[in-house]
Amino acid sequence: MHYWLMKSEPEAFSIDDLQAMPEQTEHWDGVRNYQARNMLRDEMKKGDLVFFYHSNCPQPAIVGIMQVVRGGYPDFTAFDPNSKHFDPHSDPDKPRWMMVDVQFVRTLKRPIPLSELRQYHELAGMQLLRKGNRLSITPLSEEQWAFILSRE
DNA sequence: GCCAACGTTGGC
DNA sequence: GCCAACGTTGGC
Numbered sequence: 001m002h003y004w005l006m007k008s009e010p011e012a013f014s015i016d017d018l019q020a021m022p023e024q025t026e027h028w029d030g031v032r033n034y035q036a037r038n039m040l041r042d043e044m045k046k047g048d049l050v051f052f053y054h055s056n057c058p059q060p061a062i063v064g065i066m067q068v069v070r071g072g073y074p075d076f077t078a079f080d081p082n083s084k085h086f087d088p089h090s091d092p093d094k095p096r097w098m099m100v101d102v103q104f105v106r107t108l109k110r111p112i113p114l115s116e117l118r119q120y121h122e123l124a125g126m127q128l129l130r131k132g133n134r135l136s137i138t139p140l141s142e143e144q145w146a147f148i149l150s151r152e
Numbered sequence: 153g154c155c156a157a158c159g160t161t162g163g164c
Numbered sequence: 165g166c167c168a169a170c171g172t173t174g175g176c
Contacts, residue, residue, distance in 0.1 A: 055173085056174050132173095133173095136173090153176105155175100160171080160172100161169085161170080163169105
């Protein structure tokens, strides 16, 4: 059982969009970073819990919880020339990019902003808070997960 | 809109 | 393999 945080720009795909999907489930496509790809492929398993984080918006914040309902499998948007995530170098016989399916669990009672997360020394080791961090998927320890929920 | 940080590309 | 140039991310 692992805990994660995944970023999305709410203008592109928000937690409300996830909640509105059929089965409240969507595939998390478009990750085009090898470090994140490796986590999707090797470490994210069905049942893992994930914080939904809104990035690149007026108030960057953790806004909700989702659950992995299908572990890593090939990101088919990489094969679609009409997709903005198309990658001509990803061969369907040897897919370069991976994704998981996630299901909405709930929104937090309140969004917990990045600026607040930075103030907790308990979270000093969080990868999200590291200077220059750009990874759209980062792991959390169980302790970090529980602490954040305690601040809700 | 600015810009720091980072990843990728490609010439050599 | 090095590294400059470039593109992207994402907070502010």
